[in-house]
Each structure stands twice: as C-alpha cells, then as structure tokens.
Amino acid sequence: MNLVTKSKFFSKKVDKMFGDSKFIFIFAPDLRNIKTFNSNFKSKKIMNAAQVVEDLKKRFPNEPEYIQAVSQVLPTIEEEYNKHPEFEKYNLIERLCIPDRVCEFRITWVDDQGKVQTNMGYRIQHNNAIGPYKGGLRYHKSVNLGILKFLAFEQTFKNSLTTLPMGGAKGGSDFSPRGKSDAEVMRFCQAFMNELYRVIGPDEDVPAGDIGVGGREVGYLFGQYKKLTHQFQGVLTGKGIPFGGSLIRPEATGYGTVYFLTSMLATRNIDIKGKKVLISGAGNVAQYAAEKCLQLGAIPLTMSDSDGYIYDPDGIDRAKLDFIMELKNVERGRIKEYVEEYPTAVYHEGQRPWHEKADIALPCATQNEINGEEAQALVNNGIIAVAEGANMPSLPEAIKIFQDAKLLYSPGKASNAGGVSVSGLEMSQNSERLSWTAEEVDNYLKRIMNDIHENCVKYGTEKDGYINYVKGANVAGFMKVAKAMMAQGIV
Ligand code: NDP
Secondary structure, eight states, X not given: OOOOOXXXXXXXXXXXXXXXXXXXXXXXTTOSSOEEEETTOOTTOOOOHHHHHHHXXXXXXXXXXXXXXXXXHHHHHHHHHTTOHHHHHTTHHHHHHSOSEEEEEEEEEEOTTSOEEEEEEEEEEEEOSSSSEEEEEEEOTTOOHHHHHHHHHHHHHHHHHTTSSOOEEEEEESOOOTTOOHHHHHHHXXXXXXXXXXXXXXXXXXXXXXXXXXXXXXXXXXXXXXXHHOOOOOOSSSOOGGGTOOTTHHHHHHHHHHHHHHHHHHTXXXXXXXXEEEEEOOXXXXXXXXXXXXXXXOEEEEEEXXXXXXXXXXXXXXXXXXXXXXXXXXXXXOGGXXXXXSTTSEEEETOOGGXXXXXXXXXXXXTTOBOHHHHHHHHHTTOOEEEOOSSSOBOHHHHHHHHHTTOEEEOHHHHTTXXXXXXXXXXXXXHHTOOOOHHHHHHHHHHHHHHHHHHHHHHHBOTTSOBOHHHHHHHHHXXXXXHHHHHTOOO
16 A cells, blocks of 8 residues: 655555555644545656656657647646646546547538538547537648647636636638638538537537638538527527627637736736737737737737738738728738738738837737747847737747746737637627627626736746746646546546
C-alpha cells in the first residue's frame, strides 16, 4: 500500500499499522485534517506534461495542430494539476485531452454546373462536463481532423473561462465558400446538416459560426435543421435576429477582444486612446475589433485577408471600415480592392502586417499567423500589447518572445471568449423565449470579459508581478472542468 503524504517515514509507519485495508484514516503530523486515502494510491504518480504530449504524438501522429495546442497548455497546468493527486488517479489528463467523441462524415452536394461534389464533415464533441457541447463550425479548404481537434480542445478551456455552463466542441468542413454562389452555399449547408442534425440539440450540442460560417450559413443550417426535425429550437447560435439570434452576437468576439485589451492596458495605466493598431483579417472578428478600437479612440492601420494586407498611414476611419464591411460581407471581395478606393493606402501581396510600426497588435485571422521572426519585429518596433482575436494565431516561439519581452500578451482563449459568451447568452434568451436589448447584452459581455481578465490575473500573476495570461487562462479554465469531471465519476 502506498500513501500520499509529505512524510515518507510516516507513510511507512502507517503501512505497517493498517496493512492492506482499502480506505484508511491517517493522522499525519504535516497534514491539518484527517484525510481519506485509497490504498491503491501511488505516492509518486504525478502528471508529466512532456510525457503525456509524447504519448499523444504517438497515438495521433498526423494531427500537428492538435499536438501543438495540447503541448502549449499542459506545461502551464502541470504544477496546479500535481497539487491534486486525485486527478492523476482518475487519469484526468488523458480524459481531458482526448475528445469524448469524433463524428466524421461525407457531404454530397450538387454545384451550379450540375456536378456532384463531395466534402468531408466533422463534429468534435470534446468535453461536456460543465454544459452541453458548444463551439463553432469552420468552412475552409484547410480544415482537417487535427485542426478541429485543436480548436475543440481550446474551446473547452475557453468556455469554462466564460463562467457560463458550456462544454467544448468544434466542427466544420473542408468546403470553401469562397467563389461559390449563394445557391451552392445553401445546398452545401443543407447537405452538411443532413448528417450533423443527428448529433446536435439544444441540451446536447449547440454549434455556431467560425471562419467561413457567418450569418448566411447559420441561417441555412438552421432552416435545414428545422425541416428535418420539425422543431424550432435554440440549436445554433449566431442566428439572425428575427429567428432567435442575440443582439451584439456578430460584434461580440471583436468587441470582447478590445474590452480584454483595455483591461490589460489598465494594469499598466495605459489608455487605448490614440494608440495605433495592427489588425489581421478582415472577417467578423477583425471588423468588430476595428469598430471597437475606433469607438475608443484608437487608430487601426492595417487589415488583411489570405492574399495580403493593406496599410493605411492615415488610419482606417469609420467610413473606410464601412467600405471594408460592404466589400467583405456583401460583395465578398478581396482586401486589395481597398487601395483602389483609398489610393494613399498600400497593398502588400502575400504578406502579413507584423512588420509595420504600431502600439498594439490584434491578430484576428487564423491560427499560426505570427511566427518568431514576426514576433521579434513587433517587439523591436515597440509594440505594447498583443491581444489575440483569432484562435492560436501565435506560434509557440512567438509567444515566448512576447513573454520574454514582458509584453501584455493574451491568448485567444481568454481575449476572444466574448463570441462564445454571447452565444451562451443567446442560448439563455432562447430558453426564456425572450430577447434582451443590445445594451443589456453588451453590459454582460463587458462583465464577462472583465471576470475572465480577473481570473487570468488571479492564476497568472508571477513572482515579479508579470501577468502570464497564458498560464492564468489555462489554469482557471482547467480547474473548473477538472472539478466537474471528478464529481461526475469515470464516464
Ligand atoms: P471570417 O471567415 O469571418 O474571417 C476570417 C478572416 O481571416 C478573413 O479575412 C480570411 O481571409 C482570413 N483568413 C482565413 N484563413 C486565413 C489564412 N490561412 N491566412 C490568412 N488569412 C486567413 O472568420 P472569423 O473572423 O469569424 O474568425 C477569425 C478567427 O477568429 C479564427 O481563428 C476563428 O477561429 C476565431 N474566432 C472567431 C469567433 C467568432 O465569433 N467568429 C469566436 C472566437 C474565435 P479570406 O477571406 O481570404 O479567407
């Protein structure tokens, strides 16, 4: 029999006294309370993050993004995890890293030329310890199982951080809406839902949008779910306002990122007003991050898409942002068209904006869009803060450079949690069959972002006072899920 106790000597004595009894009470000199220990407990059994990652690499060798996400999180929670030996006894770490369920299916649809097309579809139901599975759907040609597993893993921690009862999930397809007609997008969404509807439900799994899935796609998906099930339910979030959507949901991720940024700046008594901002992406998150920056008096200088970025030395003002919103959301055009409208701006084909000089960087496009060299350029150019609107936009070496330089740096799971938070609020409104005002939702959003920030400060402040937002977010997100899993037994 082995016991967990700080005193090896005492542990041996207890062994002698109680033999092989299953549960025993011990009176340890260095423990304040009487504790119950299971006799099978191994005193040396603790989690070794590097080993867990190695094991996962062997089991899932073709999923580099998933391994990257896990290997970024585990070292930051290792210390806290090992303060709770009961976690290891229940093998919590493997159960938390490996998704509960992976649904993979073929989608068959017909294009405008009458040709039959196939795509792959996925739904990763990662963890539902604290609420129904919840996470977006991504339509992009790069989508594969490993990318969605990384996103579902991250989503579990993020949703836990929001303080709302939501588990973690993600899904999507390697279908690209780019260049497709409305009718093709509709037929694809319907075909996707023909499979997805079997595994989702308002208390089971509630998908939302992500890259390539905006209001239009969510509308088509919802319509097909209704057709198949005869149910009008809050089964998707990001819906249109007339059929159960929440005000502020389109704005929530971008706004939330900037609210989080202002909390970070406040820890150093810095005002966002007048600060120059580099933004990547020109989609949902980027647009509303830019809008909130403008409202707070900051000056966005760049925006981008997967072909390149525009730099406007005069700043992207309200009228220019309206032009981008129309270009991207209605005309579905490319960001380079901006310089035809505003010739003082410059377009950089095939490049990212991180070499430009500014005060703040908001990566809002996609994963792995800031490498080490670009992070160093940002630091050399005197950047103060990096707040991630996208999921995992910074490569591990970039994060190290930011943290070594003691920048204000927040990982996406903390700073972009506003989107899923308002999705959670949309679920609440659907359950009540009520709609809240924009002001009410925005106030909730501000409060949630502030609470997330405080949790990061609580768990992430280091001895020298530097706030390690990565550690703070991971530990805070992890502890809630871990406690719920422990309470629910081995399931
Ligand atoms: P959108 O599809 O609305 O916009 C994505 C933007 O990023 C587009 O400008 C797109 O350009 C660009 N982009 C996509 N892939 C690449 C790439 N490989 N390289 C360079 N640029 C690229 O998506 P969202 O704004 O919704 O999402 C952006 C990020 O934010 C993602 O990481 C997403 O997971 C994350 N996020 C989104 C939330 C939401 O509520 N929407 C919530 C939380 C996180 P192009 O048009 O050329 O493809």
